[in-house]
Amino acid sequence: MAEVTGIKEIIKPENLVYKRTGIMTDTVLSYCPGCGHGTAHRILAELIEEEGLQSKAIGVSPVGCSVLLYNFLDIDWQEAAHGRAPAVATAIKRLLPDRFVFTYQGDGDLAAIGTAETIHACNRGENFLIIFINNGIYGMTGGQMAPTTIPGMKSSTSPFGRDVRMMGNPLKMTDIVATLPGTYYVTRQSVHTPANVKKTKRALRKAIQYQFHNKGTCFVEIVSNCPSGWKMTPVESIRWMEENMLPFYPLGDMKVPDEKTGK
Amino acid sequence: MERELRLMKGNEAVAEAAIRAGADGYFGYPITPQSEILEYLMEAKPYETTGMVVLQAESELAAINMVYGGAACGKKVMTTSSSPGISLKQEGITYIAGAELPCLIVNVVRGGPGLGTIQPAQSDYFQAVKGGGHGDYHLIVLAPASVQEMADFVELGFDLAFRYRNPVMILSDGAIGQMMEKVYLNPHRERSKDVPEWATTGKPPTRSRNIITSLDLDPEAQERFNLKLVAKYNEIREKEVRYEEFQCDDADYLLVAYGTSARVCQKSVQLARMEGIRVGLLRPITLFPFPSERISVLADRVKGILSVEMSAGQMVEDVLLAVNGKVTVKHYGRMGGMIPTPEEVVENLRSKIIGG
Numbered sequence: 041m042a043e044v045t046g047i048k049e050i051i052k053p054e055n056l057v058y059k060r061t062g063i064m065t066d067t068v069l070s071y072c073p074g075c076g077h078g079t080a081h082r083i084l085a086e087l088i089e090e091e092g093l094q095s096k097a098i099g100v101s102p103v104g105c106s107v108l109l110y111n112f113l114d115i116d117w118q119e120a121a122h123g124r125a126p127a128v129a130t131a132i133k134r135l136l137p138d139r140f141v142f143t144y145q146g147d148g149d150l151a152a153i154g155t156a157e158t159i160h161a162c163n164r165g166e167n168f169l170i171i172f173i174n175n176g177i178y179g180m181t182g183g184q185m186a187p188t189t190i191p192g193m194k195s196s197t198s199p200f201g202r203d204v205r206m207m208g209n210p211l212k213m214t215d216i217v218a219t220l221p222g223t224y225y226v227t228r229q230s231v232h233t234p235a236n237v238k239k240t241k242r243a244l245r246k247a248i249q250y251q252f253h254n255k256g257t258c259f260v261e262i263v264s265n266c267p268s269g270w271k272m273t274p275v276e277s278i279r280w281m282e283e284n285m286l287p288f289y290p291l292g293d294m295k296v297p298d299e300k301t302g303k
Numbered sequence: 304m305e306r307e308l309r310l311m312k313g314n315e316a317v318a319e320a321a322i323r324a325g326a327d328g329y330f331g332y333p334i335t336p337q338s339e340i341l342e343y344l345m346e347a348k349p350y351e352t353t354g355m356v357v358l359q360a361e362s363e364l365a366a367i368n369m370v371y372g373g374a375a376c377g378k379k380v381m382t383t384s385s386s387p388g389i390s391l392k393q394e395g396i397t398y399i400a401g402a403e404l405p406c407l408i409v410n411v412v413r414g415g416p417g418l419g420t421i422q423p424a425q426s427d428y429f430q431a432v433k434g435g436g437h438g439d440y441h442l443i444v445l446a447p448a449s450v451q452e453m454a455d456f457v458e459l460g461f462d463l464a465f466r467y468r469n470p471v472m473i474l475s476d477g478a479i480g481q482m483m484e485k486v487y488l489n490p491h492r493e494r495s496k497d498v499p500e501w502a503t504t505g506k507p508p509t510r511s512r513n514i515i516t517s518l519d520l521d522p523e524a525q526e527r528f529n530l531k532l533v534a535k536y537n538e539i540r541e542k543e544v545r546y547e548e549f550q551c552d553d554a555d556y557l558l559v560a561y562g563t564s565a566r567v568c569q570k571s572v573q574l575a576r577m578e579g580i581r582v583g584l585l586r587p588i589t590l591f592p593f594p595s596e597r598i599s600v601l602a603d604r605v606k607g608i609l610s611v612e613m614s615a616g617q618m619v620e621d622v623l624l625a626v627n628g629k630v631t632v633k634h635y636g637r638m639g640g641m642i643p644t645p646e647e648v649v650e651n652l653r654s655k656i657i658g659g
């Protein structure tokens with residue numbers, strides 16, 4: 041009996057330090073153990089809840105491992121064709137300008153097949169948020185080379201490592217969109233440590249709030265891991281990411297609005 | 304209400320009719336012979352009057368995906384293009400059909416394949432009526448034969464699109480897009496404030512979330528969805544067939560033609576009748592659903608049928624299916640931007656059907 045009372049004591053509301061996010065549904069996530077997608081979803085769900093945006097949010101999910109994202113967050117969703125999310129979101133935001141509109145896209149989706157849609161939406165300064173998950177590989181189709189695959193990195197279509205002379209160079213989309221006049225806030229983050237999760241959440245919160253400034257596209261890259269595609273354990277993948285991905289894709293803000301002028 | 308009389312190009316009529324039909328958004332990319340539509344809308348600035356969004360996209364691919372996004376918000380949205388651009392749109396069109404979204408797509412057809420020509424053709428019939436993109440789906444396809452119908456079918460197209468939650472295509476051609484005729488324009492319709500219950504507009508606490516997708520990884524569920532589409536297409540076949548007959552009552556021979564070819568054939572009917580050949584014309588107005596039953600009924604009464612198209616022979620396959628071997632069916636067509644003359648049609652009727 042004493043033990044039961046103890047539990048009741050512990051689960052008192054004032055002792056709450058961590059809870060299920062209301063916006064997350066009960067659907068079991070379809071991701072591999074250790075995959076960064078789940079963490080990114082959780083942050084996004086927390087922010088939509090904390091910012092009170094559930095009734096205003098319209099998400100556009102990509103083709104990639106996060107294709108079923110619409111099953112995980114309890115908001116209105118549109119599933120776009122591979123790479124077309126920024127075009128889809130363009131129309132949503134122009135037709136419903138007071139809503140919170142965002143796309144969530146992998147690197148194959150955003151930086152290969154959807155390059156034109158991404159660059160043009162950013163260049164027009166469409167007022168929505170692009171969340172870009174860069175895991176350096178095509179996760180969903182089984183670990184093929186992505187436009188973001190770093191030099192020397194192995195994948196199922198670069199089995200001896202990416203040879204840039206033959207296969208071309210990795211594309212740094214975030215660097216590119218930061219140079220476009222249409223973007224308002226551009227940053228590169230990661231979710232592989234608790235500290236980075238916090239930083240990413242801070243960045244995403246800003247990006248969400250900035251959407252209501254109506255000043256242009258906000259673009260948040262999240263460098264992430266793909267243990268299955270990389271053929272590593274989750275822990276190995278985190279280490280590999282720190283040692284190889286982050287030097288190539290350094291974290292930090294690339295374009296921030298001037299807090300004073302708001303430009 | 305009074306309809307306003309104007310002299311307009313077919314393309315301009317589409318643009319003006321869209322504003323008047325209360326369209327919420329237009330997304331396009333320039334291509335001859337239909338660029339006047341985007342130009343007209345940019346000049347008319349409906350975003351300042353009705354609030355209609357007009358946007359020049361970076362490609363047809365982007366434009367059709369903007370249509371997807373807008374349609375999924377329950378908005379009345381449209382795009383227009385010509386053959387090469389419509390090919391590029393096919394990806395988006397199949398997603399729109401698969402997500403059961405209403406929208407209007409106008410194809411002002413030019414000759415192909417490839418870059419082809421900028422002159423009128425009817426060589427995109429298969430693409431329009433048999434699906435075009437991947438997967439089992441149909442568009443509702445309307446075939447205007449005048450500037451008046453270019454205007455009228457915009458409103459009709461939107462109504463059908465929303466009634467069936469299905470993309471509608473106006474299959475026009477460069478001749479009808481470019482020619483000027485008088486046109487009676489409908490009065491302005493207010494942009495609708497109704498929000499369809501399936502639309503993604505942000506989830507209020509009063510309903511569960513709306514998801515617009517064409518994905519179902521469970522084969523049984525996907526098949527159930529396919530069957531639902533089949534039932535919808537069957538209902539459309541039952542209720543929405545539209546066609547026009549010209550002197551069919553006493554006809555010994557029948558011409559079947561749509562759009563520009565139908566205009567030519569109307570003249571051919573007159574020429575043939577002056578020579579004592581009793582010919583009628585059936586003009587399909589809907590190409591999907593196709594007026595198969597009516598053609599089958601007429602096939603019982605006539606001695607032969609000539610299908611006339613500006614193509615190598617596409618619609619003729621649907622005529623053959625409708626006639627099912629009852630009488631001779633032949634095709635006559637010009638291609639590459641060439642338009643058949645009324646005399647050529649009569650000549651071919653004589654050589655291929657009457658003499659044959």
Ligand SMILES: Cc1ncc(C[n+]2csc(CCOP(=O)(O)OP(=O)(O)O)c2C)c(N)n1
Binds near residue numbers: 106148149150180
């Ligand atoms: C038009 C088209 N081409 C190819 C595919 C196959 N495909 C599905 S997901 C994908 C790549 C996804 O990779 P990424 O965007 O990096 O996302 P991840 O799975 O790594 O999260 C590809 C090529 C498709 N669905 N559609």
Ligand code: SF4
Binds near residue numbers: 076
């Ligand atoms: S394949 Fe990679 S990106 Fe996809 S769920 Fe698995 S770990 Fe994540």
